[in-house]
Amino acid sequence: MKRKQSRKTILLLVPxxxxxxxxxxxxxxxxxxxxxxxxxxxxxxxxxxxxxxxNSFYSQxxxxxxxxxxxxxxxxxxxxxxxxxxxxxxPEKVQDKLTVYxxxxxxxxxxxxxFAFIILxxxxxxxxxxxxxxxxPLINGFKLYxxxxxxxxxxxxxxxxxILFIYPSLKKIKREWKEAAFMLGASSGTYWRKVGxxxxxxxxxxxxxxxxxxxxxxxxxxxxxxGSNINLVTIRIAALVSGDIYxxxxxxxxxxxxxxxxMMAILALSQMLLKKVRRDLA
Amino acid sequence: xxxxxxxxxxxLILALFGLYMLFxxxxxxxxxxxxxxxxTMLPNDFTFKxxxxxxxxxxxxxxxxxxxxxxxxxxxxxxxxMVPTVFLVYTYFPKVDQFMKGLVLxxxxxxxxxxxxxxxxxxxxxxxPMYLVLVxxxxxxxxxxxxxxxxxxxxxxxxKKLIEAAEILGANRFTxxxxxxxxxxxxxLLITTLLIFSSFFGEFVLTNLLIGGRYETIRIxxxxxxxENGHLASSVMVAYFILLILISxxxxxxxxxxxxxxxxSNRKQVPGKRADRISLAEPLKSVxxxxxxxxKEKRQRI
Numbered sequence: 001m002k003r004k005q006s007r008k009t010i011l012l013l014v015p016x017x018x019x020x021x022x023x024x025x026x027x028x029x030x031x032x033x034x035x036x037x038x039x040x041x042x043x044x045x046x047x048x049x050x051x052x053x054x055n056s057f058y059s060q061x062x063x064x065x066x067x068x069x070x071x072x073x074x075x076x077x078x079x080x081x082x083x084x085x086x087x088x089x090x091p092e093k094v095q096d097k098l099t100v101y102x103x104x105x106x107x108x109x110x111x112x113x114x115f116a117f118i119i120l121x122x123x124x125x126x127x128x129x130x131x132x133x134x135x136x137p138l139i140n141g142f143k144l145y146x147x148x149x150x151x152x153x154x155x156x157x158x159x160x161x162x163i164l165f166i167y168p169s170l171k172k173i174k175r176e177w178k179e180a181a182f183m184l185g186a187s188s189g190t191y192w193r194k195v196g197x198x199x200x201x202x203x204x205x206x207x208x209x210x211x212x213x214x215x216x217x218x219x220x221x222x223x224x225x226x227g228s229n230i231n232l233v234t235i236r237i238a239a240l241v242s243g244d245i246y247x248x249x250x251x252x253x254x255x256x257x258x259x260x261x262x263m264m265a266i267l268a269l270s271q272m273l274l275k276k277v278r279r280d281l282a
Numbered sequence: 283x284x285x286x287x288x289x290x291x292x293x294l295i296l297a298l299f300g301l302y303m304l305f306x307x308x309x310x311x312x313x314x315x316x317x318x319x320x321x322t323m324l325p326n327d328f329t330f331k332x333x334x335x336x337x338x339x340x341x342x343x344x345x346x347x348x349x350x351x352x353x354x355x356x357x358x359x360x361x362x363x364m365v366p367t368v369f370l371v372y373t374y375f376p377k378v379d380q381f382m383k384g385l386v387l388x389x390x391x392x393x394x395x396x397x398x399x400x401x402x403x404x405x406x407x408x409x410x411p412m413y414l415v416l417v418x419x420x421x422x423x424x425x426x427x428x429x430x431x432x433x434x435x436x437x438x439x440x441x442k443k444l445i446e447a448a449e450i451l452g453a454n455r456f457t458x459x460x461x462x463x464x465x466x467x468x469x470x471l472l473i474t475t476l477l478i479f480s481s482f483f484g485e486f487v488l489t490n491l492l493i494g495g496r497y498e499t500i501r502i503x504x505x506x507x508x509x510e511n512g513h514l515a516s517s518v519m520v521a522y523f524i525l526l527i528l529i530s531x532x533x534x535x536x537x538x539x540x541x542x543x544x545x546x547s548n549r550k551q552v553p554g555k556r557a558d559r560i561s562l563a564e565p566l567k568s569v570x571x572x573x574x575x576x577x578k579e580k581r582q583r584i
Contacts, residue, residue: 009370089289105522106477106480112519113306164477263387
């Protein structure tokens with residue numbers, strides 16, 4: 001009886017796996033095979049990997065993407081936690097409304113975001129000109145089409161994204177826990193160190209990985225803001241896959257496979273760390 | 283005394299955060315409502331001419347309609363497939379859960395650009411229309427948010443214990459899913475749906491690469507206009523975000539049609555206690571299950 005029910009239940013998972021195979025597994029398999037295919041002869045080769053690994057231009061793109069993602073994930077996460085915590089102190093109704101707007105903000109990315117920053121802080125942006133006219137040294141040396149600009153725009157969509165994942169788990173923390181801790185003589189700091197933070201640690205770790213991956217995978221925003229000026233992995237891949245002049249889809253696939261391997265290593269590592277955190281909790 | 287102080291700091295933090303978040307929105311709005319804006323803190327004039335120009339453009343209207351069609355089709359597929367899948371895996375197949383956690387993070391490992399290239403190679407010129415391929419690609423793209431979102435909410439309501447209790451009380455898997463789990467994860471589902479909704483509505487990379495100019499959604503229209511006129515492009519963006527906010531509000535409302543009914547029936551039963559929030563400290567889970575059951579029947583009768 002129970003086994004029969006289990007078998008029926010498994011059937012309900014079929015649509016999901018069908019979608020995944022059709023739209024994820026097969027395209028990915030094509031990507032991997034083409035990374036081992038010679039550009040000229042069409043046969044099996046490792047040349048693509050040798051070329052990518054020995055070319056410092058490509059390795060630099062990985063480093064650049066990693067650094068900007070790390071920065072935006074760490075800074076974004078810290079700010080997201082602070083803002084989420086502040087949100088939990090508000091009346092319930094206001095909180096519900098805020099989540100709606102934060103969701104909108106989380107999607108203010110890509111072309112529109114880059115455009116908004118360009119009209120404000122670009123070379124002939126409204127505020128750049130205004131501050132220059134007024135001789136205010138506020139944003140002296142700030143360049144939008146550089147790392148600073150990229151970091152500022154990345155943060156803009158990373159913080160709301162972080163909030164959307166951190167906020168529900170902060171809501172889970174019960175007022176009773178805090179009261180109990182204070183009654184037992186804990187200070188606010190002790191409470192957060194021993195009770196508050198550990199209880200949301202899995203969420204924090206998971207959210208960090210999501211934010212980091214989100215930063216690594218960002219293409220639209222960076223492209224709209226800096227064109228191909230900044231050497232990022234996604235921009236490199238897109239240029240190789242669909243570029244007009246220098247299209248080399250095979251090298252693009254090779255970069256993409258390496259990108260995927262690195263990301264999977266990070267994800268696997270985070271899973272391991274998560275498990276460790278959970279064991280500490282138990 | 284102490285809590286009051288914390289609240290002031292909270293408001294200050296949120297005000298600063300709000301300013302940073304609103305800054306680009308507000309300035310895009312001003313840019314869209316001015317004929318010329320440079321060198322000054324605020325624009326010199328105010329005009330609706332860009333908006334009028336926009337509304338008179340039939341391409342804009344059809345782009346909006348196309349975006350809606352695509353979004354709702356994909357959202358329906360995602361919700362119908364994913365919510366039961368995550369629930370089943372989380373509750374009954376913990377071993378698959380480990381595998382799924384890795385699988386759903388795959389879209390991060392494969393940027394949209396690459397996914398689109400693979401899909402084009404596979405399906406362009408095949409019997410499967412590219413529109414369906416786009417729906418599939420968006421489905422894949424939403425996996426991490428959907429899985430993490432639904433799973434987090436399942437975790438926070440202690441689903442396994444709830445299901446155990448329900449089964450002891452004689453409910454089958456289907457009943458317990460529909461009547462106990464779904465109402466309990468409403469808040470989480472709502473946030474996840476909102477997140478995915480607006481990301482579908484504003485999708486650009488996959489749509490552009492897979493269908494391109496043949497199916498001009500609002501983001502593609504936006505980009506085309508951006509190269510023509512900055513003020514007009516700003517007005518497209520303002521219209522787009524007004525739409526997004528409106529839709530979000532509608533979804534919030536639709537997802538909780540029972541909000542008023544619930545409050546009223548609760549007041550009679552347990553004052554001040556919301557049945558959809560099961561406290562961790564509550565010792566008897568079955569009590570809350572019964573509460574939900576009673577409420578549902580009441581609602582059906584009404």
